[in-house]
Amino acid sequence: MTSQPLVPVDRATPPLVWGIDVGGTNIKFGLVDEQGHTLAFDSVRTLEPEGPAAAVARVGAAIERLEQRLGISRSAVARAGLGCPGSMDLAAGMLIEPPNLPRWWNYPIRDAFAKRLGLSVTFLNDANAAAYGEFWLGTGREHSSMILLTLGTGVGGGIIVADELINGVNSFGSECGHILVDSRDDARLCVWGGGRGQLEAYASAGAVVERFREKIQQAHQAPPPWDQEDTSELTAKQIYQAAEAGDRWALEVIDETARWLGIGVTSLVHTIDPGLVVLGGAMNFGGPSSPVGQRFLAGVREEFRQRTFANVFRGTTIEFARLGGDAGYLGAAGYARKEYLASAGSGRSV
Amino acid sequence: MTSQPLVPVDRATPPLVWGIDVGGTNIKFGLVDEQGHTLAFDSVRTLEPEGPAAAVARVGAAIERLEQRLGISRSAVARAGLGCPGSMDLAAGMLIEPPNLPRWWNYPIRDAFAKRLGLSVTFLNDANAAAYGEFWLGTGREHSSMILLTLGTGVGGGIIVADELINGVNSFGSECGHILVDSRDDARLCVWGGGRGQLEAYASAGAVVERFREKIQQAHQAPPPWDQEDTSELTAKQIYQAAEAGDRWALEVIDETARWLGIGVTSLVHTIDPGLVVLGGAMNFGGPSSPVGQRFLAGVREEFRQRTFANVFRGTTIEFARLGGDAGYLGAAGYARKEYLASAGSGRSV
Numbered sequence: 001m002t003s004q005p006l007v008p009v010d011r012a013t014p015p016l017v018w019g020i021d022v023g024g025t026n027i028k029f030g031l032v033d034e035q036g037h038t039l040a041f042d043s044v045r046t047l048e049p050e051g052p053a054a055a056v057a058r059v060g061a062a063i064e065r066l067e068q069r070l071g072i073s074r075s076a077v078a079r080a081g082l083g084c085p086g087s088m089d090l091a092a093g094m095l096i097e098p099p100n101l102p103r104w105w106n107y108p109i110r111d112a113f114a115k116r117l118g119l120s121v122t123f124l125n126d127a128n129a130a131a132y133g134e135f136w137l138g139t140g141r142e143h144s145s146m147i148l149l150t151l152g153t154g155v156g157g158g159i160i161v162a163d164e165l166i167n168g169v170n171s172f173g174s175e176c177g178h179i180l181v182d183s184r185d186d187a188r189l190c191v192w193g194g195g196r197g198q199l200e201a202y203a204s205a206g207a208v209v210e211r212f213r214e215k216i217q218q219a220h221q222a223p224p225p226w227d228q229e230d231t232s233e234l235t236a237k238q239i240y241q242a243a244e245a246g247d248r249w250a251l252e253v254i255d256e257t258a259r260w261l262g263i264g265v266t267s268l269v270h271t272i273d274p275g276l277v278v279l280g281g282a283m284n285f286g287g288p289s290s291p292v293g294q295r296f297l298a299g300v301r302e303e304f305r306q307r308t309f310a311n312v313f314r315g316t317t318i319e320f321a322r323l324g325g326d327a328g329y330l331g332a333a334g335y336a337r338k339e340y341l342a343s344a345g346s347g348r349s350v
Numbered sequence: 351m352t353s354q355p356l357v358p359v360d361r362a363t364p365p366l367v368w369g370i371d372v373g374g375t376n377i378k379f380g381l382v383d384e385q386g387h388t389l390a391f392d393s394v395r396t397l398e399p400e401g402p403a404a405a406v407a408r409v410g411a412a413i414e415r416l417e418q419r420l421g422i423s424r425s426a427v428a429r430a431g432l433g434c435p436g437s438m439d440l441a442a443g444m445l446i447e448p449p450n451l452p453r454w455w456n457y458p459i460r461d462a463f464a465k466r467l468g469l470s471v472t473f474l475n476d477a478n479a480a481a482y483g484e485f486w487l488g489t490g491r492e493h494s495s496m497i498l499l500t501l502g503t504g505v506g507g508g509i510i511v512a513d514e515l516i517n518g519v520n521s522f523g524s525e526c527g528h529i530l531v532d533s534r535d536d537a538r539l540c541v542w543g544g545g546r547g548q549l550e551a552y553a554s555a556g557a558v559v560e561r562f563r564e565k566i567q568q569a570h571q572a573p574p575p576w577d578q579e580d581t582s583e584l585t586a587k588q589i590y591q592a593a594e595a596g597d598r599w600a601l602e603v604i605d606e607t608a609r610w611l612g613i614g615v616t617s618l619v620h621t622i623d624p625g626l627v628v629l630g631g632a633m634n635f636g637g638p639s640s641p642v643g644q645r646f647l648a649g650v651r652e653e654f655r656q657r658t659f660a661n662v663f664r665g666t667t668i669e670f671a672r673l674g675g676d677a678g679y680l681g682a683a684g685y686a687r688k689e690y691l692a693s694a695g696s697g698r699s700v
Contacts, residue, residue, distance in 0.1 A: 170662050172665075267530045273525070
């Protein structure tokens with residue numbers, strides 16, 4: 001990590017909050033102060049097969065080590081924020097059936113962390129946590145509302161309206177990967193079991209690879225170099241690298257991805273009108289520093305322009321995210337901080 | 351009007367609020383108390399060609415007459431709420447370019463009403479006002495969040511999340527008629543100038559009539575009785591009446607309307623996850639008391655069921671609206687009441 005310099009603890013301002021971001025491979029956690037500075041950060045392997053209780057214990061021990069090293073006591077920490085992949089039951093604090101954590105289903109993870117850490121825990125969807133991170137400290141910091149789309153293994157989303165996350169009454173709010181972008185009868189199916197024609201089936205990393213492979217197979221003769229290559233292990237990153245090298249087929253599939261995303265962005269903006277749409281996640285085709293990334297972003301904006309009204313287009317910024325893989329733990333910490341401040345202000349116990 | 355019994359003013363509870371609903375044909379207004387009871391109601395013709403200032407004066411005079419008849423002074427009224435058709439600039443209090451009020455463009459209607467009435471005015475999009483009405487007093491009264499779709503000349507929408515309307519930073523929030531439901535290159539265009547394939551181009555009254563007419567024209571031979579009828583003046587209501595009488599073609603076009611709506615509902619629910627979607631507006635195919643209305647509602651639910659996840663389907667109610675044409679002024683009053691209470695609570699002046 002980290003996108004921010006670490007700050008000495010004696011310069012930190014209360015409340016301090018732990019942010020924890022549970023992923024399929026790693027669990028990241030950082031101690032974050034009122035200004036969003038990360039005072040300490042570490043990560044552990046998720047080790048999914050060992051189950052959630054072992055992971056909670058591992059994170060708890062690592063957090064204690066970090067606090068000891070910083071010389072701060074647990075009483076200096078106001079709260080923890082915890083972002084996890086869905087499906088989940090936010091009110092109950094439960095993981096329900098996260099596809100990438102099959103042995104963790106129906107586990108009361110919020111309360112397990114609360115007990116291990118001795119802290120109240122704010123429980124969040126991982127993409128919503130990342131959205132709040134970008135909103136608090138990243139691309140969204142000057143905005144009052146925002147939509148984040150995370151492009152990676154799946155397509156996640158997080159929506160903030162006037163400083164509040166849209167979490168949903170069934171813990172299914174901001175699931176922007178599941179809005180319809182293709183109404184045709186033969187529209188693509190999402191690998192994670194979503195409905196036909198939904199954004200995730202077009203703009204996830206796996207979907208981009210699949211669409212690329214189909215494009216080559218449908219060509220009368222596979223174009224070079226793809227006639228010589230085994231594409232069965234192809235990744236979205238390799239497609240990006242081919243595009244950087246000027247490969248026409250790779251550029252075409254990235255342009256088409258931008259168009260599908262532009263359709264999705266249009267429906268989302270016409271629902272929320274947030275003024276800002278942020279593209280995050282690992283699959284950013286090089287991001288703002290790459291010509292391919294810039295072409296991708298321009299493609300999303302152009303599709304949106306064609307489908308919206310002139311004043312809405314003018315009043316809406318579409319940009320890349322800034323915090324990278326840190327957005328999740330930072331946003332979990334930020335939303336926990338927000339809950340702490342609200343409960344402190346209202347006199348409720350935290 | 352009205353869907354509610356009038357209440358004697360001496361049983362009314364403060365704050366009293368005027369709700370005003372500006373439409374292309376009529377302007378409705380009612381004095382509403384804390385419980386949502388309407389103490390007085392009237393409407394005037396909009397008379398669009400005479401311009402907005404004349405309409406404001408007409409409403410102002412009618413409101414004074416009603417207050418005199420009730421024997422209440424203006425000081426007993428806390429605020430007014432004003433719902434208008436878009437496009438608009440909510441922060442500036444301006445109508446921008448409402449298609450059905452062409453001579454009212456770029457008019458500062460909020461401040462004109464505030465000056466005429468001597469009251470602070472809460473300014474709202476008309477469909478958002480109707481949504482808040484259903485949320486406060488109608489189908490949504492037991493819910494914390496809700497989406498309203500209004501089916502009529504256009505398709506409007508209003509979204510409430512945790513008691514807050516999604517108004518948008520460009521005054522374009524909750525424009526649910528403009529989400530994409532048809533991605534095909536030859537998708538329908540909205541008559542109001544929206545983009546291709548958007549919900550309004552399929553589920554407005556005009557779109558239903560157009561789709562019905564095309565269906566008959568595309569039939570090898572127009573089916574009876576349509577081979578004898580002039581369909582150039584056909585209305586959505588006549589299609590509903592034909593469906594009530596069992597006409598297969600009318601039922602087919604209503605079933606297809608339900609499917610397009612079900613697609614739109616899916617994208618909206620996956621964005622907001624409100625737990626409740628309400629179908630309002632004049633085009634309800636007879637509503638809950640009609641077999642055709644029930645078939646229409648069942649069709650929307652079935653399309654949604656096929657496209658969503660089992661737990662989200664179980665956790666989402668789709669129902670008809672209850673307040674009919676009163677939802678607009680009631681919701682404008684309700685949102686003004688909410689603003690009044692918030693500003694009173696925070697010590698800000700109203």
